[in-house]
Structures are given as structure tokens and as C-alpha cells.
Amino acid sequence: MLMQSKVRYDDKSDVLYLFSDEGDIARSVEVSPGVTVEYGERGNILGVEILRASRVLTVSVIASLHAKQAGVL
Template sequence: MKKNVNYDPESDILYIATKGGEEEEFVEVAPGVNVELDEKGEVIGIEILNASKFFKPIAKPLYRQMEFAKV
């Protein structure tokens, strides 16, 4: 399965699907970061709550690097 990334700006949740399957359970690996597991314990998705806050520390440096690369 091709990885699929979805962002819901209203709820500020970023979801990355790594493969298909039914969620059996999820594990909070860091505050606001949940890993979804199937019945075999394999990762099927990653959910990041408050995504804009989560990525804020890296957004500006990343943007600067992207602007520099355009030159």
C-alpha cells in the first residue's frame, strides 16, 4: 500500500496510513502521537494531534532551507 497522508485543519490532526488493515489498538508513543496497530502488532497508521503545534519548531528552519534551495 502506498503511504497516505491526510491533514484535517479543523481538528488539527495529521494522519499517516502506512498500510491497510483494521486497528486493533493504539499506543501513545509521545504526548499527542498515537501509533495504530493491527491484530499482528504491526503499524498501520500514525496520528499526530495538534499537528501545527507539533511541527511549529521545525517549520521555519525547513521553510528557510526550501527558500535557499530555490536559488
């Protein structure tokens, strides 16, 4: 699952996106409200999008994501 994955968090839209550059997205499935999984041609997971991410992530996790995106971590 998501080998060599990357993480992006957009605090303005409060969306967390975990993704891989390993192929084209063949289909997307909302697995629960606000959580969408994107699958490749072979059924492999290419991405996971979490809306309203701050409701499921702690403040420290969000701070770590910001630091990682800024190149601090």
C-alpha cells in the same frame, strides 16, 4: 512501516494522520502526548495520528499537505 501510506491533515482540528489501508486496527498506543500509533493484528503499524500537528510541522510542510490533498502535487 506504513508501506503505501496516505496522509491527511485537518487544519480545523490541527490533526495529521498517516495511515495504510492494509488491515484492521487491533490496538492503539499513545507513544507520547498527542501522538498515537495504531497497530494491526500482526503488530504492524497501520496509522499514526499527531494532534496539534502545527506545533511540530513547519508552515511549508503544512502547505504541501494542503496542496497534495487538493490534488495540486
